[in-house]
Amino acid sequence: MVTMFEVRETYQMIEQEQLDVRTITMGISLLDCVDADLDALNRNIYEKITQTARDLVAVGDEIELEYGIPIVNKRISVTPIALVGAAACAGPEDFISIAKTLDAAAKAAGVDFLGGYSALVSKGMTPADEHLIASIPEALASTERVCSSVNVGSTRTGINMDAVKRMGEIVKATAEATRDTGSVGCAKLVVFCNAPDDNPFMAGAFHGVTEADAVIHVGVSGPGVIKCALEEVRGENFEVLCETVKKTAFKVTRAGQLVAQEASRRLGVPFGIVDLSLAPTPAVGDSVAEILEEMGLESVGAPGTTAALALLNDQVKKGGVMASSFVGGLSGAFIPVSEDRGMIDAVRRGALTIEKQEAMTCVCSVGLDMIAVPGTTSAATIAGIIADEAAIGMINQKTTAVRLIPAIGRDVGDMLEFGGLLGRAPVQQVSTFGCEAFINRGGRIPAPIHSFRN
Amino acid sequence: MTPPTNKTIITVVGEDTIGIIARVCTYLADNQVNIEDISQTIVQSYFTMMMIVDTSQSEKPFGEMVRELEELGDEIGVRILCQHEDIFTKMHRI
Numbered sequence: 001m002v003t004m005f006e007v008r009e010t011y012q013m014i015e016q017e018q019l020d021v022r023t024i025t026m027g028i029s030l031l032d033c034v035d036a037d038l039d040a041l042n043r044n045i046y047e048k049i050t051q052t053a054r055d056l057v058a059v060g061d062e063i064e065l066e067y068g069i070p071i072v073n074k075r076i077s078v079t080p081i082a083l084v085g086a087a088a089c090a091g092p093e094d095f096i097s098i099a100k101t102l103d104a105a106a107k108a109a110g111v112d113f114l115g116g117y118s119a120l121v122s123k124g125m126t127p128a129d130e131h132l133i134a135s136i137p138e139a140l141a142s143t144e145r146v147c148s149s150v151n152v153g154s155t156r157t158g159i160n161m162d163a164v165k166r167m168g169e170i171v172k173a174t175a176e177a178t179r180d181t182g183s184v185g186c187a188k189l190v191v192f193c194n195a196p197d198d199n200p201f202m203a204g205a206f207h208g209v210t211e212a213d214a215v216i217h218v219g220v221s222g223p224g225v226i227k228c229a230l231e232e233v234r235g236e237n238f239e240v241l242c243e244t245v246k247k248t249a250f251k252v253t254r255a256g257q258l259v260a261q262e263a264s265r266r267l268g269v270p271f272g273i274v275d276l277s278l279a280p281t282p283a284v285g286d287s288v289a290e291i292l293e294e295m296g297l298e299s300v301g302a303p304g305t306t307a308a309l310a311l312l313n314d315q316v317k318k319g320g321v322m323a324s325s326f327v328g329g330l331s332g333a334f335i336p337v338s339e340d341r342g343m344i345d346a347v348r349r350g351a352l353t354i355e356k357q358e359a360m361t362c363v364c365s366v367g368l369d370m371i372a373v374p375g376t377t378s379a380a381t382i383a384g385i386i387a388d389e390a391a392i393g394m395i396n397q398k399t400t401a402v403r404l405i406p407a408i409g410r411d412v413g414d415m416l417e418f419g420g421l422l423g424r425a426p427v428q429q430v431s432t433f434g435c436e437a438f439i440n441r442g443g444r445i446p447a448p449i450h451s452f453r454n
Numbered sequence: 455m456t457p458p459t460n461k462t463i464i465t466v467v468g469e470d471t472i473g474i475i476a477r478v479c480t481y482l483a484d485n486q487v488n489i490e491d492i493s494q495t496i497v498q499s500y501f502t503m504m505m506i507v508d509t510s511q512s513e514k515p516f517g518e519m520v521r522e523l524e525e526l527g528d529e530i531g532v533r534i535l536c537q538h539e540d541i542f543t544k545m546h547r548i
Contacts, residue, residue, distance in 0.1 A: 007504045255541065
């Protein structure tokens with residue numbers, strides 16, 4: 001029988017500490033849509049997405065109502081479009097027609113974002129990959145809900161430096177193409193190393209070719225819940241601190257697991273994974289940075305930040321894996337700047353620099369996320385930052401990503417406003433020393449020695 | 455996976471006033487909802503009540519009941535939540 005204590009605690013977590021399920025993401029394979037005729041391909045894609053996901057939003061709303069737990073987003077991820085469009089697309093403009101089809105399908109399905117306008121080029125680029133990458137700036141400028149990602153490296157393959165250089169240019173071009181809307185196109189573009197096939201979180205979600213025809217992934221959240229739990233153990237030692245994070249992560253993940261199983265059952269689509277990520281929002285009390293500060297840091301960015309984040313990330317996983325048999329995606333703490341009030345404050349008070357953030361990405365999921373940089377930052381410098389992050393991912397056998405927003409016409413200290421879940425980002429200083437000669441070398445960085453495990 | 459049960463938990467939280475339980479119970483009786491357990495505490499005039507109810511006899515769609523109870527709560531000046539039992543058992547039990 002349910003006890004009063006459990007009911008009270010759940011009530012508090014949902015009502016006061018902003019526990020929610022961040023996303024139900026339906027992965028849909030588009031491999032069976034492939035056709036050499038572009039019109040037929042577009043028709044097939046629209047049909048497949050709108051048919052497969054027709055009940056997604058309604059079922060999400062139904063579960064939200066019955067269990068009384070908010071489900072913030074319902075989203076769709078699809079097979080990387082560079083693969084799907086390879087036979088039909090002769091150039092970047094053909095890929096843009098697919099982007100528009102995806103946008104229309106997302107609108108019809110009622111989801112706010114659809115991910116998978118992607119290319120996987122960790123070792124080399126096919127002509128289709130090159131066309132898709134070239135089309136990204138216009139594709140993101142001419143659509144509203146489409147998200148794009150490019151995987152430029154992995155532990156098994158090394159880093160494709162030609163792709164890294166290209167993505168430096170593409171990030172810059174995307175910022176220019178969407179300059180009237182605060183360069184928001186760059187908020188929908190992620191450059192990965194070791195991208196997972198089953199990530200439910202935007203903007204980097206795509207439906208990997210190793211996945212089933214359709215699958216349901218769930219991303220949990222709950223930084224507010226962990227922070228409140230830590231307030232109860234202020235001053236206690238690390239053992240108590242870790243135990244508290246672990247227990248709380250267990251409960252948060254169980255809520256996600258329940259929602260995932262219910263969504264899977266009601267939609268008749270297999271359950272994939274629960275992603276254990278602590279995903280912040282710009283709302284008060286929903287910040288990962290505030291958790292680190294609650295551990296005893298004056299501000300995120302102070303010495304000790306990396307250790308605090310490493311501890312948090314590890315304990316969240318330890319609690320989470322006990323709560324769900326299938327854990328996947330990115331699973332760890334997210335540290336975006338614009339989407340986390342505590343991170344924004346830390347940057348503004350001068351406590352957090354991009355270099356410290358780079359160190360933080362060594363011990364948590366993802367990477368340099370939603371960071372605004374001056375609009376004058378060169379494509380080579382952006383490529384250099386991407387290469388650094390990819391190297392961290394490659395050597396440490398983890399996912400890393402870069403989502404930088406060159407703020408056109410703005411400089412260090414200015415604010416870039418996106419609104420909604422994307423939040424606002426203070427423009428941060430990047431190193432003014434160049435790396436052109438390094439980036440211009442071309443070719444690949446070979447796979448690291450520890451990738452040879454066979 | 456265990457099949458979902460039909461138990462629903464109703465939580466009432468807010469300032470204590472006369473007749474909270476009466477109003478909620480009348481609503482449930484009118485809608486053929488059977489109450490299986492009630493517990494209630496008052497801490498510093500802050501009222502918390504938890505009810506375990508069975509809605510299987512009720513013809514009212516669940517979503518409608520959630521909304522009507524919420525409205526009833528607004529009238530009395532308390533927060534009334536109506537949630538499926540699984541959210542509690544899954545979150546707190548291994």
